[in-house]
Amino acid sequence: MNAELRPVKTAAEIGLADLFxxxxxxxxxxxxxxxxxxxxxxxxxxxxxxxxRVEAWRCTDLRRLVQDAKPLARxxxxxxxxxxxxxxxxxAGLHIRRLLIVDGAFVPELSDLAALEAGVAIRATVEALRRxxxxxxxxxxGADPVAALNTALAGDGVVITVAADVVVERPIHxxxxxxxxxxxxxxxxxxxxxxxxxxxxxxxxxxxxxHSDYQVNAALQMDVGDKASLDHIKITSExxxxxxxxxxxxxxxxxxxxxxxxxxxxxxxVRNQLFLRLAGEGTIxxxxxxxxLSGRQHADTTLTVDHAAAGxxxxxxxxxxxxxxxxxxxxxxITVQPGAQQTDARMMARALLLSDEAxxxxxxxxxxxxxxxxxxxxxxxxxxDDQLKFYLMARGIPxxxxxxxxxxxxxxxxxxxxxxxDLRDALSRTMHDWxxxxx
Amino acid sequence: MTALxxxxxxxxxxxxxxxxxxxxxxxxxxxxxxxxGPNGAGKSTLSYVLSGKPGxxxxxxxxxxxxxxxxxxxxxxxxxxxxxxxxxxPLEIPGVATLTFLRTALNAQRKKRGEDELSSPDVLKRVxxxxxxxxxxxxxxxxxxxxxxxxxxxxxxETLQMALLEPKLCVLDETDSGLDIDALRVVADGxxxxxxxxxxMIVITHYQxxxxxxxxxxxxVLSAGRIVKTGGKELALELExxxxxxxxxxxx
Ligand SMILES: Nc1ncnc2c1ncn2[C@@H]1O[C@H](COP(=O)(O)OP(=O)(O)OP(=O)(O)O)[C@@H](O)[C@H]1O
Ligand SMILES: [Mg+2]
Numbered sequence: 001m002n003a004e005l006r007p008v009k010t011a012a013e014i015g016l017a018d019l020f021x022x023x024x025x026x027x028x029x030x031x032x033x034x035x036x037x038x039x040x041x042x043x044x045x046x047x048x049x050x051x052x053r054v055e056a057w058r059c060t061d062l063r064r065l066v067q068d069a070k071p072l073a074r075x076x077x078x079x080x081x082x083x084x085x086x087x088x089x090x091x092a093g094l095h096i097r098r099l100l101i102v103d104g105a106f107v108p109e110l111s112d113l114a115a116l117e118a119g120v121a122i123r124a125t126v127e128a129l130r131r132x133x134x135x136x137x138x139x140x141x142g143a144d145p146v147a148a149l150n151t152a153l154a155g156d157g158v159v160i161t162v163a164a165d166v167v168v169e170r171p172i173h174x175x176x177x178x179x180x181x182x183x184x185x186x187x188x189x190x191x192x193x194x195x196x197x198x199x200x201x202x203x204x205x206x207x208x209x210x211h212s213d214y215q216v217n218a219a220l221q222m223d224v225g226d227k228a229s230l231d232h233i234k235i236t237s238e239x240x241x242x243x244x245x246x247x248x249x250x251x252x253x254x255x256x257x258x259x260x261x262x263x264x265x266x267x268x269x270v271r272n273q274l275f276l277r278l279a280g281e282g283t284i285x286x287x288x289x290x291x292x293l294s295g296r297q298h299a300d301t302t303l304t305v306d307h308a309a310a311g312x313x314x315x316x317x318x319x320x321x322x323x324x325x326x327x328x329x330x331x332x333x334i335t336v337q338p339g340a341q342q343t344d345a346r347m348m349a350r351a352l353l354l355s356d357e358a359x360x361x362x363x364x365x366x367x368x369x370x371x372x373x374x375x376x377x378x379x380x381x382x383x384x385d386d387q388l389k390f391y392l393m394a395r396g397i398p399x400x401x402x403x404x405x406x407x408x409x410x411x412x413x414x415x416x417x418x419x420x421x422d423l424r425d426a427l428s429r430t431m432h433d434w435x436x437x438x439x
Numbered sequence: 440m441t442a443l444x445x446x447x448x449x450x451x452x453x454x455x456x457x458x459x460x461x462x463x464x465x466x467x468x469x470x471x472x473x474x475x476g477p478n479g480a481g482k483s484t485l486s487y488v489l490s491g492k493p494g495x496x497x498x499x500x501x502x503x504x505x506x507x508x509x510x511x512x513x514x515x516x517x518x519x520x521x522x523x524x525x526x527x528x529p530l531e532i533p534g535v536a537t538l539t540f541l542r543t544a545l546n547a548q549r550k551k552r553g554e555d556e557l558s559s560p561d562v563l564k565r566v567x568x569x570x571x572x573x574x575x576x577x578x579x580x581x582x583x584x585x586x587x588x589x590x591x592x593x594x595x596x597e598t599l600q601m602a603l604l605e606p607k608l609c610v611l612d613e614t615d616s617g618l619d620i621d622a623l624r625v626v627a628d629g630x631x632x633x634x635x636x637x638x639x640m641i642v643i644t645h646y647q648x649x650x651x652x653x654x655x656x657x658x659x660v661l662s663a664g665r666i667v668k669t670g671g672k673e674l675a676l677e678l679e680x681x682x683x684x685x686x687x688x689x690x691x
Contacts (some may be wrong), residue, residue, distance in 0.1 A: 391532070399513070
């Protein structure tokens with residue numbers, strides 16, 4: 001083990017240190033990147049896996065939830081590639097550019113790279129790192145230990161750049177899929193650079209086998225140029241035993257329009273952490289997220305929205321449907337920086353508990369350093385309304401179907417926020433599938 | 440005559456308070472029964488107990504519907520068997536489009552009865568025709584169920600549901616309240632169109648006026664959780680003149 005590291009305590013932390021020591025020389029990137037990785041790992045090691053005493057991780061104690069470190073996934077062989085072919089089926093049949101990331105590695109031959117729009121460039125993260133053309137360190141997410149771990153161990157992913165004023169009609173779909181039975185760890189890093197006035201819909205789906213307790217640490221950095229328009233849709237439907245930690249960092253330019261949509265249905269432990277910075281005048285960001293959880297699933301969405309300068313607007317709506325002994329966590333912090341006057345920010349978190357053992361923890365926070373702003377937040381937690389259910393049943397609708405209608409109604413507001421009808425329909429189908437699973 | 444609904448000595452309580460106190464009522468096929476009675480007498484309670492609303496404890500008596508034990512069925516089963524309650528206070532359900540709700544309900548009932556489900560266009564056509572008869576704007580069908588509907592619109596929507604679902608027994612709980620004079624006629628016409636030899640109705644109302652439109656075969660007075668008087672349609676006129684004072688003291 002590296003002598004500079006502070007002693008780590010848990011088996012997982014020891015395993016991660018061993019892993020980093022073993023693979024650091026083989027990770028993509030030259031000496032400057034290697035220095036960044038070492039620095040990032042030191043920062044991770046100094047903090048260790050976050051436990052519940054770390055404010056941002058209050059409800060998701062990774063020290064307890066992560067038992068061990070897995071070996072890095074091997075680059076996908078022919079069998080893995082075959083297994084991965086059908087992934088991302090939610091959006092099958094739509095005119096979407098699919099890019100496959102199998103077991104953490106971008107696979108160009110499975111990806112749809114033909115007829116790229118002028119001004120659009122797509123390449124593997126390993127390439128960008130080897131040429132030292134990629135910024136690895138995080139900004140807002142820099143202090144987070146698992147983001148640091150991602151920086152230390154980031155292997156592959158996709159780098160997308162869209163030139164100024166290019167309107168990309170065809171959505172790009174990053175299909176992350178884990179194959180194979182041997183549990184492995186994947187550290188992916190992707191990046192989007194959306195030029196001034198450009199426009200794109202970027203979809204991310206994450207899936208994998210139910211029988212493997214694989215670990216995903218996925219990070220995406222987005223640089224949304226001034227006056228650009230971005231729709232980002234992320235569906236987390238990992239396998240039943242998987243650990244999924246995703247860090248999203250977006251810097252959103254002046255006058256840009258950013259719509260974030262998230263849908264979590266799968267994974268044993270899921271953490272989606274989002275760090276958004278709104279540059280100022282005319283920047284509009286919305287975040288709509290829904291988690292549909294059952295069994296003993298644990299899904300945590302932690303969101304930081306930073307209004308950096310005057311005149312920006314943000315809306316956050318988080319909804320959780322929690323069944324069985326599952327737990328949904330929402331932490332949202334809106335920060336209004338000094339001078340960020342006329343900020344208009346509103347955050348709402350609502351949880352629907354379908355069983356007595358289900359738990360929802362919602363903690364919205366405002367941190368306001370300007371005086372002329374409009375900010376608000378609210379949370380509600382409750383069960384399905386028995387009166388409404390009875391009304392539906394009195395019309396002949398069986399209990400489970402009545403519940404499904406009410407759950408759909410609850411989640412519907414979030415899905416309605418997706419601008420494109422074809423994507424909305426696909427998301428509705430995902431929700432229906434989940435509801436079918438309850439019957 | 441065969442009894443469609445036969446209630447014997449029904450006792451029910453809610454939150455430990457007894458509301459129905461041994462209620463007897465028999466409704467034969469094709470008959471229209473009116474139930475009148477003072478506020479708080481237990482009229483809505485009776486309608487809820489019949490339709491299976493949770494929260495009520497049945498402490499005595501029995502109810503047979505079509506020869507079957509009604510109280511043993513879940514609410515959706517009762518509906519599929521042909522029981523329909525037009526609510527005194529129809530609920531608003533945000534996020535559930537009226538049309539989706541109607542289609543789901545109709546097909547759920549048909550499925551339970553072993554009938555083919557109807558396609559969306561089929562349902563839409565039926566609903567549109569009925570909506571027209573009841574002067575319901577087609578645009579309202581796209582809105583979430585009852586959300587932002589006026590009191591009268593909600594009652595009309597209840598009538599629409601009833602007409603679509605073609606029940607065997609319609610229980611109308613103050614369907615006339617909140618309706619203006621024109622709407623009252625539209626709704627009453629809608630109800631009258633449903634009159635049939637094999638369809639019975641229980642019309643709960645405070646006003647003789649509704650019974651001018653929907654002429655009952657039998658009129659009951661419900662007071663303190665029991666039927667205390669039964670008569671012909673002239674009983675309603677009598678009540679209009681005398682009020683319930685005599686029955687309330689009798690029941691007490
Ligand atoms: N949850 C409850 N707990 C206790 N008492 C209740 C409850 N719900 C209803 N009641 C009581 O039951 C009684 C009967 O109510 P119900 O609604 O059946 O009366 P009603 O005859 O329909 O009156 P109205 O003519 O005003 O509609 C009332 O006294 C009411 O206060
Ligand atoms: Mg009543």
